[in-house]
Amino acid sequence: xxxxxxxxxxxxxxxxxxxxxxxxxxxxxxxxxxxxxxxxxxxxxxxxxxxxxxxxxxxxxxxxxxxxxxxxxxxxxxxxxxxxxxxxxxxxxxxxxxxxxxxxxxxxxxxxxxxxxxxxxxxxxxxxxxxxxxxxxxxxxxxxxxxxxxxxxxxxxxxxxxxxxxxx
Numbered sequence: 001x002x003x004x005x006x007x008x009x010x011x012x013x014x015x016x017x018x019x020x021x022x023x024x025x026x027x028x029x030x031x032x033x034x035x036x037x038x039x040x041x042x043x044x045x046x047x048x049x050x051x052x053x054x055x056x057x058x059x060x061x062x063x064x065x066x067x068x069x070x071x072x073x074x075x076x077x078x079x080x081x082x083x084x085x086x087x088x089x090x091x092x093x094x095x096x097x098x099x100x101x102x103x104x105x106x107x108x109x110x111x112x113x114x115x116x117x118x119x120x121x122x123x124x125x126x127x128x129x130x131x132x133x134x135x136x137x138x139x140x141x142x143x144x145x146x147x148x149x150x151x152x153x154x155x156x157x158x159x160x161x162x163x164x165x166x167x168x
Contacts, residue, residue, distance in 0.1 A: 014055055022047055023059070027067060031074050044071065045119055048086055049112060052093040053100055064090035085119040092118075 026047035034040060044067055051059035068083030075082070092115050093100075100108050 013058075014051075016058060019051055019055060019058055023051070023063070023067065027070060030071060042116075042120070045086060045089060045116060049089055049093050049115065052090045053097045053108075053112075056094050056097050059090075060094060061087050061090045081123055085122040088122060089115050089119040 023044070026044040030042065030044045048059065048064050048067060052064065064086040065083050068081075068086035069079070071077075071082035071086075072079050093112070096111065100111060103111065
């Protein structure tokens, strides 16, 4: 009598060197000068999501943040734009990883698709401040910002010229 059913495989942890190589290859692919095309996937996000789901103790939020910063530096975008998107992707993938592994591959893909859409939207908000999501972000953050500026305006040591520069 065996411990595992006959058809199932016992999966061993992946070699850490293999994980690093796949992540570096995905980073190199994302850094190729192919331009931003809708048909090009974010291979680094796909690779990060895969390793976060299958090896959450080795690849997690910190690794995702690091690779996000690498993408930000490479693309010259707002520092933290990809880092935030990849970190959120990793966080939710870690939260779902035990449940995801019970499903077949196609159902896993259907459950991970909203994560990729959310990560893409987060990176778009940082890249294009004129998007509707950025406008929503400003609406939510606006009252708090106004309170801070109004508090500064009431301070007698701050001149009206400084307040005007802050509001501009």
